[in-house]
Amino acid sequence: MSERIVNDFSITVGTVNGSGSQTANTTILRALFKMGIPISGKNLFPSNIQGLPTWYTIRISRDGFIARREEHEIVIAMNPNSFARDLADVMPGGAFFYADDIKLDITRDDIVAYPMPVKEIVRSQDIPSSLRDLVANMVYVGILSQMIGIDHAKIKQALDFHFKGRQKPIDMNYNVVKLAANWAAENLEKKDPYFVEPLDKTDGMVMADGNTASALGAIYGGVQFVSWYPITPASSLAESLHEYLPTLRKNDDGKHTFAVVQAEDELAAIGMAIGAGWGGLRAMTSTSGPGLSLMTEFVGLAYFAEIPVVVWDVQRVGPSTGMPTRTSQGDLTFVHSMGHGDTEQIILLPGSVNECFEFGWRAFDAAERLQAPVFVLSDLDLGMNQWMTEPFKYPDTPMDRGKVLSEQDLEKLKGDWGRYRDVDGDGIPYRTLPGNTHQAAPYFLRGTGHNENARYSEDPDVWVRNMERLKKKYQTAKQYLPKPIAHNMAGAKIGIIAFGSTDAAIKEAQQQLADDHKVKTDFLRLRAIPFADEVKEFIETHDQVYVLEMNRDGQMHQLLTLAFTKFAPKLVSIAFNDGLPPTAKWVRESILEKVSTLAKEVS
């Protein structure tokens, strides 16, 4: 056996969708996490309930890199239909575990192959036939644990968590794990070099998916109204609200401070949220690309009539139905100018699970302060995969409810106010809420042209004045939105701009570029649009700026080019989307290629 490789490899499990393998895969992931080893898990699943091949990749990285890798050192094959592909995917020198009832030949001799008597082990236990297929997945958990060294106590802990302490399923699954591990100890000879050993690098961290984090953040942001329509990959966001709202937001007398409505479609979902937002509630909806397309007309109204509402877009691959179960950053330009006519939308760009939580509450502050729709662009990778993360932090600023006039305020003003007057010169007007009993409070909101007092108007000057004020408001927005975050290296002349879930791959690539290629880079991760002033400074102070993103057309590159036309020649687009989360390898190679192309052009 070659030299031991410890805590630095990837495991991919190929199973049949709907076979219950998720429990087994997350059990491995969680056990490794509890061993203190940095991990990430990526579920590559089909748009299907049962039957099609599905893969789950766990990356184990002692250095804490959690981006996807293209290499698979260990592959576990449970699905005859993907056996050939799974076998081909194993890295030379890697290990291949396969269910021995798959009667296919092992056609490679550059790997180590381990048969697993899955059916035999399951049959040896007194397990109801209806559960056998589900529990069968625990066989590979057990065999793998024996062969690479996963702590059984941590597996127990993971099962305990998964089954919420219910002893029967815990015991049934754990027994199979132990039995399979014993079988492996007696029957398999370790010939591959891959091992895990305990570390202390996950202390104090938690594991969560972005959609759960977003929902929890919204709850701490005081969300009061949620209307939604099921769509992959956003459904679990609203479902998490359903799950956590009743415990976190029920009064002592059992009365609710919130309402969740499953709408008949996305048109109604956004309509209800806009109605509630206009009514003074912290209102939101969550959706993905196709739903967003349907919401466009209403979003234009909310922009123009200035209604606070939060829209979570958990991005998947478009256009059209596209690839519903794959990840993308392809909705950016669409959302940016969503609506007909002149529109500019406010966008938040969370780059981690923790930021999903943070932007969950911040989005409401921004929406109410700015009286506008606020879009939070997450994606499938961030939203649906499990990530290790710092624990969620309690909001560190009080709620910002924006400019709302109460009965007392109107009394002081002697009723003299106008819904769309720019009193403070920041483009943000004042509003009143339905139920306000002051005689001067009510106004008639409309999507048609309106003057400062919300009255219908077709007057050209009034129209222009209003549209210019909206433009000013969009500039004001900058000061209320999260600033970009820089990861700089001393002396770097090359800049990278990116956003969202590409963060991990870029940080890993930055280190590889510096260590292996002597290319130093500064990385600015954008967190909001309109762009903060720091973005301009960053572009100004770098020779080239590579704009990296998961879409075909370089959408962020387009927006930056429009916003900073003067620096357009410095901005180089690196854009690619095949539905998979990006790898550090892609980032590194793309940048190296562009650097050398540019060097040639110069010489």
Place this chain on the structure above:
Amino acid sequence: MATNLPMAGTTANLNSIGLSKNDYRGNPSTLCQGCGHNSISSQIISACYEMDLAPEKVIKFSGIGCSSKSPTYFLNRSFGFNGLHGRMPSVATGALFADSHLRGIGISGDGDSASIGMGQFKHAIRRNVPMVYIVENNGVYGLTKGQFSATAEVGLRLKHQGTNTYMPIDIAWEALVGNATFVARSFAGDPKQVKELIKAALGHNGIAVLDIISPCVTFNNQDDAFHSYSWGKEHEAPLHELSYVPPAEEIMVEYEEGEDKEVTLHDGSVIVLKKLDRDYDPTDRSAAIDVLEEANSCNCLLTGLIYVEPDKPSLTDLYELTDKPLNRLEESDLRPKPETIKEINDLMF
């Protein structure tokens, strides 16, 4: 918004909350002279005034079209939301959660509700959104100048459009099969009935669908057109004579024991239905189905309260909301306490 508001209390005729009818008026109508919608607006004003309803306690909603413009022409002292074509129901659904003590009046048309808005119309009904949902039904698109709407009868002839060959959608039918808890049909040319039905609808806890035939004097008022004044006047066949009696008020209308019918609404108000030439019980669902079937073949405009189910919980009842309106809750009510964050982190892994 203090400008252009009517002066309160300038006339001697004040209701019990000290408001005059002027306090319920809106801006001057910009719809055509004689438009049925204006007549309905007037009855909304009268109904709210006579019911002593504070205008600030009402929210007006509408979509797009002639009918949807009309909320500008009544209740200037109410909040209003003029939204998108066919999407009034969803906006109302969300907004009524903001303060469930407010009453919603939605104004839509046959173009707005029976075509693009059909889905939202049906789903608002299915959810029993607590609002009055008036469809000002004239069988024609007015604002785009005279195209057929989905409620136009087969054989209707319109200038520039030819003859309608499609079957009409029946608003009251759709409401009834969608499990609406209050369904009525009326005629803008019968203002007294319109007013009493609006009052009853405002007293109802849940969705109250009023399909009001409201003639378009410009594009669809030919004598033989189903949605015209003359046809309606000649063919109206009321199911009963209807009066609304507010809660805790003695029933003063002439009342014949065993002959007339009373329906007590959720808030204690009573609808008294004086028998005309038939026995009709609007709480009987199968009778309602029969009468609508009859209405389609009788060559008449059958009007009145078709169906009511007073005690079904409304949408907001089902949510067990705080007594304090949701839109008056503060940070201390809405943000979980700091100590909960540890519990939440422990719930992760």
